[in-house]
Amino acid sequence: MKPRIASLLLFSLFALSCSLFQPTPTPAPEVSSTPDPLDTPWDDRSIFKDGLVSSAQWALDELGGATVYHVELEIADNLSHVNGSEKIRYTNTESQSLNEVRFRLFPNILGGKMEVSNLLVDNTTATPRYDLQNSLMIVPIAAPLAPGESVVIRMDFSVEVPRTVELNYGVLAYDQDVLALAHAYPMVSVFDEEGWNAEIPPQEGDVTYADASFFIVRVTAPKGVTVVASGRRVGFTEAEQTQSVVVASGPARDFYLAASPKYVETTINADGVLIRSYTTANFSEGSQYLVETAARAIKIFSARYAPYPYTELDFVSTPTLALGIEYPGMIAITSWIYDMENVAPNEYLEATVAHEVGHQWFYNLVGDDQLDDPWLDESLTQFITLQYFIDTYGLAGSEGFKSSLEFRWDMIARENIPIGLPVEDYDGATYSGIVYGRGPLFFVALRDAMGDSSFDAFLKEYTQSLTWKVSTPETLQSLAEKNCACELDAIFNEWVYP
Ligand SMILES: [Zn+2]
Missing domain, CATH: 1.10.390.10 (Neutral Protease Domain 2)
Structure with a gap:
């Protein structure tokens, strides 16, 4: 994240076919045998391969214990209500048995509301406890989970998205025709030396602390909005009123999406990484500047530290009160700094983009407790x-x-x-x-x-x-x-x- 420092920064910083003949009856279409990506077996990592550069694909074999999320998100026409379902496989990678799994319900402390229903642990109904202003859901595991054992947890959930950017920089908000959907699914907490590590985040700083995980997410949204999400698109279908996008993302520490009817895309291909920027058409000059800056930053950081892991990096402009906010393979940039006619790019845009790209290394690739350290x-x-x-x-x-x-x-x-x-x-x-x-x-x-x-x-x-x-x-x-x-x-x- 890059919070603003006052605004005084010195770093001046179609086919119509017709036939004369009676058409022959159309044979019944063959039943499609394309499997649903959300039915991917838990240990099958093949769907994630094309989203990773070749030098990062080793992680698919190494992270067998990482949590796997299968999530469905249905975004309502008003872009401010989401119905979802989540199925995860959690593996105990600790050295002690666990008798619960803890989830964060962040919308409950970000000005919105998240409710969970129909909770099942290995197909058995479970009753959770809540804490931390309902931002923590504690799911009991009837038979304690020994080290190396796994459990499948399912639930339905709903999210009311705040219509203001007042809390935590507006990471979760529907405002100015942009839906910024951060941390809007039940997120597994980290278990570390402190045990299950969860606290209420202050208004300053990032709110999450998360382990690297794998995500397969189907997003159903109204037609006419551009949906930009973490990861690589692995499926797309359209119905009369809606569109469904399926993405696969991982390893990654979070899943993020933004959606807007106003987004226009600017793309650049930089050394095998597709960099895309989505903002309003009037800011296309800033968008071009942004993707070129991001390409330079990726090249520098990849050479110095470790290769950028993904084949894509998406930027979205949002009304966030921070200058920029990092997510795995995605970055939100506050809209006004794209305005190159009124804001010199070397005042904010270049440094913000380089900074947020840098977080792909320090936050996502190398994780840390963002609240404690x-x-x-x-x-x-x-x-x-x-x-x-x-x-x-x-x-x-x-x-x-x-x-x-x-x-x-x-x-x-x-x-x-x-x-x-x-x-x-x-x-x-x-x-x-x-x-x-x-x-x-x-x-x-x-x-x-x-x-x-x-x-x-x-x-x-x-x-x-x-x-x-x-x-x-x-x-x-x-x-x-x-x-x-x-x-x-x-x-x-x-x-x-x-
Ligand atoms: Zn930052």
Whole structure:
């Protein structure tokens, strides 16, 4: 995510066929034997293969324990109500038995409403408990799930989408003819050292913490709206009033979609990755600028850290109050910064796009607890955004973006607040100043302390060894120390830890 910092940013940042003959009766059509993608066997990963570049397809065999979601979403004509059903296979990848599986119902704390019904655990009716303002659904498993065992959980659900962007930057909203549907399916929580890890997210920052999973989703929506969703399209059918799109996405930490009757597409193919941008027609110049920027960023980050995993990356313009918000293989960008007549692209658009593309590495490829360790995704992504500017324009050409980092920290008088605090320990100003300003400057200091070549090797090893896993601050420090063959407690204590 890239929250706005006030608006004063200095980083000036058809066929009619007729016949004379009586037509012969048309034979009855053969019954189609095309299987429904949502009936794909749980362990069959073939549907995901074409959505991954060849160098990322190894993950299909490696992530046997990842949760598999089969989801149906029916979007009502008013684009603000969704009826859904979800069937998941959850595998216990922990070292202890589990007697429940926990789901997040995020719409209940994002200004909307999510209700779950007809809950079945391995075909037996189950009664859930709720907590965290109904944003947490605890599903009991009658026979505790031993390590390595799996369970199939089914449910129906409904989502009322808020018609304002007031809460959490408007990640979940129907506003200005755009439906932004974030976290709008029951999402499995992460089980980690803390146990089932769930909390109410603050208004600042990202709301999710999720493991890499696989998604097959059928979206039924009114005709006439463009539906843009995470993953690769594997099916499309039309009825009189509706269209159905089936997508397969994974590995991925979330599923997102946006839909609007106003979207116009701009496409570029960059080194095997199809980059598409959807916005209103009047912003097509900004859209073109955006896809070219994204292509540069993908190239730089793929070479430096690990290949971009997917064959597609989609951008959608939305009314979000953040500058941009990252999702796996998809990025939401706030509409007004596409306006190249009134907003210079080097003020917001380029940096926002590079930053959000960077999150495809640090948030999606390498996961982290975004609520407890926001620096692992946000500060590091800010740093690699600086790297984008260095690699694109040279050191001198990167000074503008570097100054924007200093400026954010200056705004809070360069307070010596650790960068490694949970989101809830910052207020709006210190979250921006520390996590988005001081945080990336820590990585500059770390690079200077380690030396360029060992720092570069560290960040590459960090990305590749943690791909589709969850990182921690300790893992990051120990990999840095390994690569410089040095001890880095002093610098981590000075900048990171409380
Ligand atoms: Zn961000």
